[in-house]
Amino acid sequence: MNRVAITGIGIVSCLGSDRQTVAQRLYEGRSAVRVDPERVALGFRSPLMTQVAGFEPSRYLNRKARKTMTDFAMQAYAAARDALEDAALAVEDVGNDRTGLVFGCDSSCLAAIEQAALVKQHKTTSVIGSGHVFCSMTSNTTMNLSTLFKTRGACWTISAACSSGGHAIGQAADLIRLGRQGRVICGGAQEVNWESMCSFDALDAFSVRTETPETACRPFDVNRDGLVPSGGAAALVLERYDLAEQRAAVVLGEVLGYGFSSDGANISAPSEDGLLRAMQGAVREADVPLEAVDYVCAHATGTPVGDDVEAQGIYRLFGDRHAPAVASLKGMVGHELWMAGAAQVVYCLLMARHGFTAASANFEVPDENSKKLRILTERQESPPRMVLCNSAGFGGTNCCLALRMGQ
Numbered sequence: 001m002n003r004v005a006i007t008g009i010g011i012v013s014c015l016g017s018d019r020q021t022v023a024q025r026l027y028e029g030r031s032a033v034r035v036d037p038e039r040v041a042l043g044f045r046s047p048l049m050t051q052v053a054g055f056e057p058s059r060y061l062n063r064k065a066r067k068t069m070t071d072f073a074m075q076a077y078a079a080a081r082d083a084l085e086d087a088a089l090a091v092e093d094v095g096n097d098r099t100g101l102v103f104g105c106d107s108s109c110l111a112a113i114e115q116a117a118l119v120k121q122h123k124t125t126s127v128i129g130s131g132h133v134f135c136s137m138t139s140n141t142t143m144n145l146s147t148l149f150k151t152r153g154a155c156w157t158i159s160a161a162c163s164s165g166g167h168a169i170g171q172a173a174d175l176i177r178l179g180r181q182g183r184v185i186c187g188g189a190q191e192v193n194w195e196s197m198c199s200f201d202a203l204d205a206f207s208v209r210t211e212t213p214e215t216a217c218r219p220f221d222v223n224r225d226g227l228v229p230s231g232g233a234a235a236l237v238l239e240r241y242d243l244a245e246q247r248a249a250v251v252l253g254e255v256l257g258y259g260f261s262s263d264g265a266n267i268s269a270p271s272e273d274g275l276l277r278a279m280q281g282a283v284r285e286a287d288v289p290l291e292a293v294d295y296v297c298a299h300a301t302g303t304p305v306g307d308d309v310e311a312q313g314i315y316r317l318f319g320d321r322h323a324p325a326v327a328s329l330k331g332m333v334g335h336e337l338w339m340a341g342a343a344q345v346v347y348c349l350l351m352a353r354h355g356f357t358a359a360s361a362n363f364e365v366p367d368e369n370s371k372k373l374r375i376l377t378e379r380q381e382s383p384p385r386m387v388l389c390n391s392a393g394f395g396g397t398n399c400c401l402a403l404r405m406g407q
Contacts (some may be wrong), residue, residue, distance in 0.1 A: 003241035004173045004255040006403075008087025009346045010079035013232040014050035017078065020088070021054070023350040029379060030334050031214035032097075032253055033228050039194050039201075046177045046206035048216050050230040053329050054193055065148065067133040070108055075233035080145055080185050081129045087237040088249060091149055100154030102172045103141045104164025104188035106338045106393075111135035129215075132353045153181050161393025162299075164188055165234065166341020169340045169401055170258030172238050179327045183239045187346075189337030190231030197229045203268075207302060218337070218362040219300035219328035220307050220370040227301040228299040230334030234343040251407040257286030263396025264325035270311045270392060271305055275299070276313035278398040279388060283317075286402035288386065290317070293402075295357060295384035299392050300328035301335040310390065311369040323374040325384075330363025337351045341391030341399055352383040352405035 002306040011017075014032035015025040025032075043106020056355035057074040066074060082093065093099075109380040113130045117124055118196065134140055139157040146155045154175055158168045198204065207226040209216035213263055244251055259281025261382045263271035283290065296314055307328075314326060318365035329347055330336075336343050351357055357380040366375070389401045 001177045002179060004176045005239050005241040005244040005251045005383050006253040006255065006349065007239050007244050007249045007251060008083040008089065008237035009252065009349050010082030010086065010235040011343065011346045012052060012055050012075040012079045013336070013343060014053055014230055015054050017055040019082065021351060024356045025345060025380065026350060027354065027356055029332060029359060029361055033213045033334055035210055035213050035217050044201050044228070046201055046202065046208045048207055048210060048213055049229045049233045050228065052232045056386055061072035061264055062227055063189060067131040068139050069144050070111065070191065071137045072105070072191045072231065072233055076141045076187065076189040076235060077105060077145055077148060077186060079233045080363065083185065083235040083237045083364070089237065094183065094185065095150035095152065097152040099151045100175060100184045101142045101146050101151050102154055102156060102158065102168045102184055102186045103348060104158045104160065104338055104342060105138055105141055106161055106164050107161040107191060108136055108140050109191060110193055110240035113195055127137040149311065154184065160339055160397045161395055162337050163391040163393040163397045163399040164338040165343065165400060166389065166391035166399035167260065169255065169342055170237060173255040173258055176238055176240050180268060182243055183237065185235060187233065187235035188342035189233040190337045190339040192231035195307070196306050200229065205303065208303055215333050215362045218301040219298065219302050219330055219360055220311060220366065222365045222367040222377055223364050224302045224304060224307060227303055228334035230336045230338065232339060234339050234346045236342065236345065252353065253406060254404045255401060256288065256404055257282040257402030259285065259400040261398045265396055267395055270309045271313065271396060272309055274391050274396055275310055275390060275398045276316055278400040279313065279317050279390065282388060282400040282402040288306050291322045292386045293388055296324050296326045297348050297387055297389045298326055298328040299390040301330050308367065311373055315369065315372045325357060325376050325380070326373045327341065327358060327360035327376045329358060330361070341389065344389045345401060345403065348384055348387050348389060348403065349405065356381055357384050
């Protein structure tokens with residue numbers, strides 16, 4: 001089996017559109033959650049959300065290229081381009097059949113709404129622009145990035161709810177580990193618009209703590225009342241470790257293990273052992289002792305049931321004999337849904353690069369199960385070294401990535 005190196009990262013999120021800005025805001029523990037006036041006017045139960053910060057598509061793409069791209073595909077392109085630059089790779093280096101693309105995404109809402117509205121208004125399909133057919137496809141990110149980067153290897157999108165981005169990294173690592181690809185650009189992308197979130201609002205999934213938006217998302221806290229929707233794009237460059245060494249690339253980290261599971265039970269409520277089994281699988285494949293894990297980047301989104309089940313799973317895995325630091329970054333960034341698993345990996349690598357570990361924002365009072373964990377309430381001035389990154393989604397799909405930070 002080939003080792004899998006991480007040699008580049010890129011991020012476009014509510015914290016910023018470049019690595020340095022995002023790292024600084026993670027360090028400061030600054031929340032990006034705010035109230036959206038449009039959602040207030042539309043009667044949303046919860047108008048809380050985040051907005052992608054400082055991103056201008058025209059800086060990266062010309063008008064012709066943007067015609068077939070959703071907002072999140074443009075953000076994924078920018079993140080992927082930054083990741084390639086971080087990896088010291090030119091576009092010419094990835095235009096071959098040994099380089100692939102795997103991204104996580106589970107919706108592309110606006111284009112379908114827009115084209116249906118055009119037909120209803122004009123009573124003809126001839127008014128639909130040619131770009132709509134591509135923008136309405138969930139695979140919009142990978143089809144456009146493959147065309148722009150000229151990659152000729154793997155090219156597909158994984159749809160697995162809120163674990164999509166995590167599974168994309170895991171599957172990309174497997175392609176390299178098995179020798180099917182030498183390099184894979186991977187990550188996750190999530191649209192940020194009210195149209196894609198209104199059904200979630202109808203499910204009462206969101207926090208309604210609108211008086212203090214920056215403290216609304218409270219993972220693991222006894223007073224948590226729901227998640228806050230977020231989005232953007234995160235990208236990584238994974239390479240066969242020996243190929244990275246041959247070109248003297250800086251290795252940011254290594255994907256040691258990929259664990260996954262399905263609950264096989266309720267479509268919306270998580271099972272008691274689903275995420276636990278994914279964590280066990282990641283640790284088993286990584287072949288490292290539990291004592292080596294010093295940080296768990298939790299999926300915890302601020303929902304009562306989801307956080308409780310994850311806290312139980314983490315405790316069942318580690319017990320009392322070894323208590324790694326645990327944090328959910330969603331108190332700062334909200335729940336980035338389809339991209340969340342990939343974004344968490346990027347955030348952990350940024351923390352490792354800049355020598356700190358972010359705290360679990362807005363965690364004040366533990367509940368019965370979270371009190372058994374060593375949840376970070378303050379930033380640590382030391383980096384994570386061995387990390388488990390959790391993600392989980394509707395339908396009971398679970399993912400855990402075991403990562404070594406640095407070479």
